[in-house]
Amino acid sequence: MTGNDDDEVDPADVADDGSGAPSRLGRVLLGIGLAAQASEDFRDMNDTVEYAESAGVPVPEVAAPLASGTMVVAGLGIAIWRLPRVATGAAVTFLVGVTATMHDFWNADADDKSGERLAFFGNLAMLGGALVFLREAYK
Secondary structure, three states, X not given: OOOOHHHOOOHHHOOOXXXXXXXXXXXXXXXXXXXXXXXXXXXXXXXXXXXHHHOOXXXXXXXXXXXXXXXXXXXXXXXXXXXXXXXXXXXXXXXXHHHHHHOOHHHOOHHHHHHHHHHHHHHHHHHHHHHHHHHHHOO
């Protein structure tokens, strides 16, 4: 250093464009996880529709496949970082809407409480990751 304060770089001034390995790895893992989880719904869409219907989802025969398809596309968008604002926004919107309404373990029967609690906190973790990448998408 020359002693000139202008030569020093403040870490807060360095832009994190999300291209670093940990961020890239995190995006790929989150995106693939979201897409894979949502694609499982297609394996037995009848059960998925019945589950949505039991939770009071309107028009579940349309809403369930639409939501699952949206999450597959959003997850892949996050993983490959294409249309990141749309992809992360869709994931956040889905997870905010679904987490508390579909996995309300506090209202679940004793037999279902543990599974719903696990799904709730799993969705909460995915929501946290999606929020981090949503912020990154707007940098």
